[in-house]
Structures are given as C-alpha cells and as structure tokens.
Amino acid sequence: MKGTDYFREFLGVKVLDAKDGYAKVSMQIAKEHTNSVGMTHGGVVFALADCAFAEAVNFGEKQAVAVQVGINFLKPSVEGDVLTAxxxxISEGKTFALCDVKVSKGDRLIASFSGLAYKLQPEKPSSNSQ
Ligand SMILES: CC(C)(COP(=O)(O)OP(=O)(O)OC[C@H]1O[C@@H](n2cnc3c(N)ncnc32)[C@H](O)[C@@H]1OP(=O)(O)O)[C@@H](O)C(=O)NCCC(=O)NCCS
Incomplete structure (x- = not known):
C-alpha cells in the first residue's frame, strides 16, 4: 500500500501478508478495545476487517476507497484474543472491486465483512498543461 495508514498503526494491526486482491492482518485485543459488556468493541472488529480490505484493494500503486461495506458479528471475542482478518x-471491474473479509480467532469465525471499493483512476494530464 502506498503511504501510511496511521489508524492501522494506532490500533496495533500487523500486516501478515498482502498481494493484489488478498491480505491477511492481525491484532491482539487489549482492554482498550473492549466495550461495557466485556467483549471486543464492534468498531474494533470492523476496523480490523477494514484494514484487511484496504490492503487488498490498495496494493502497489493501486488506490481505492470504500463506498459500501457490511458486517455481521457472529461470535464474541475478549481481551487477550488474537484476531486475524x-x-x-471476489470481483474486479474497471470501476469497482468487491471483497469478502473473514475475521477469525483461530478456527472460529468471529465476523464476516463485505466491502465494495471504488477504484481511483490515475489522474490524466490536463489538456491545458504543456
Ligand atoms: C449475537 C449472538 C449472541 C447471537 O448468537 P447466536 O446466533 O445464538 O449464535 P451462537 O449460538 O453460535 O452463539 C455464539 C456465541 O455467542 C455467545 N453467546 C450466545 N448467547 C449468549 C448469551 N446469552 N450471553 C453471552 N454470550 C452469548 C457465546 O460465546 C456463543 O458461543 P458458544 O456457543 O461457543 O458458547 C452472537 O452472534 C454473538 O455474540 N455475536 C458477536 C456480537 C459482537 O461481538 N458484537 C460486537 C460487539 S457488541
């Protein structure tokens, strides 16, 4: 991915693998990532899935932005758990790319995320430029 994802760094998300159209990331759940019911905050699980999505569609020189995402939180996780996304x-056109993201704790599926990304087109030289 070009540039620095400061939010990913802030969360402590590690990139384990990344290539065009594929990424695997992980993080350990800390107390600061949990909610009032003692589970991992849904926003943290979402952010982890979103980081994997971003790495998969922004590989190399490619740049894309999310336009629609959805997530189902299937199982809870807690402080100390290591989650991977x-x-x-699963689809790529000239304009859009669609990704499936699975968030897991070991073999246990924690959340299922689907993200649609709009592919930014490289800027064309202006017709006024010389
Ligand atoms: C919403 C939810 C409870 C519905 O459960 P369900 O459809 O009945 O699913 P399951 O029967 O497979 O239960 C999944 C797990 O939820 C937890 N769970 C279910 N009912 C529970 C209850 N009454 N109290 C506490 N935990 C419960 C258990 O950990 C269970 O795992 P186990 O069966 O291995 O013990 C479950 O999908 C879930 O906990 N999802 C995660 C929610 C989440 O983390 N949201 C983001 C933060 S709020």
Missing amino acids: EAVR
Missing part, C-alpha cells in the same frame, strides 16, 4: 477480492 483475511480479505479476498
């Missing part, structure tokens, strides 16, 4: 691009 694996993004797989």
Whole structure:
C-alpha cells in the first residue's frame, strides 16, 4: 500500500501478508478495545476487517476507497484474543472491486465483512498543461 495508514498503526494491526486482491492482518485485543459488556468493541472488529480490505484493494500503486461495506458479528471475542482478518477480492471491474473479509480467532469465525471499493483512476494530464 502506498503511504501510511496511521489508524492501522494506532490500533496495533500487523500486516501478515498482502498481494493484489488478498491480505491477511492481525491484532491482539487489549482492554482498550473492549466495550461495557466485556467483549471486543464492534468498531474494533470492523476496523480490523477494514484494514484487511484496504490492503487488498490498495496494493502497489493501486488506490481505492470504500463506498459500501457490511458486517455481521457472529461470535464474541475478549481481551487477550488474537484476531486475524483475511480479505479476498471476489470481483474486479474497471470501476469497482468487491471483497469478502473473514475475521477469525483461530478456527472460529468471529465476523464476516463485505466491502465494495471504488477504484481511483490515475489522474490524466490536463489538456491545458504543456
Ligand atoms: C449475537 C449472538 C449472541 C447471537 O448468537 P447466536 O446466533 O445464538 O449464535 P451462537 O449460538 O453460535 O452463539 C455464539 C456465541 O455467542 C455467545 N453467546 C450466545 N448467547 C449468549 C448469551 N446469552 N450471553 C453471552 N454470550 C452469548 C457465546 O460465546 C456463543 O458461543 P458458544 O456457543 O461457543 O458458547 C452472537 O452472534 C454473538 O455474540 N455475536 C458477536 C456480537 C459482537 O461481538 N458484537 C460486537 C460487539 S457488541
């Protein structure tokens, strides 16, 4: 990915693997990531999935932004758990790329995320430029 994802760094998310259309990331859940019911905050699980999604669709020189995402939180996780998120691009066109992201704790599926990204087109030289 070009540039620095400061929010990913802030969360302590590690990139384990990344290639065009695929990424695997992980993080350990700390107390600061939990909510009032003692579970991992849904926003943290979402952010982890979003990080994997971003790595998969922004590989190399490619740049894309999310336009629609959805998530189902299937199982809870807690402080100390190590979660991984694996993004797989399942469709790519000229304009949009669609990814499935699975968030897991070991073999246990914690959340299922789907993200649609708009692919930013490289800027064309202005017709006024010389
Ligand atoms: C919403 C939810 C409770 C519905 O559960 P369900 O459809 O009945 O699913 P399951 O029967 O497979 O239960 C999944 C797990 O939820 C937890 N769970 C279910 N009912 C529970 C209850 N009454 N109290 C506490 N935990 C419960 C258990 O950990 C359970 O795992 P187990 O069966 O291995 O013990 C479950 O999907 C869930 O906990 N999702 C995660 C929610 C989440 O983390 N949201 C973001 C932060 S609020």
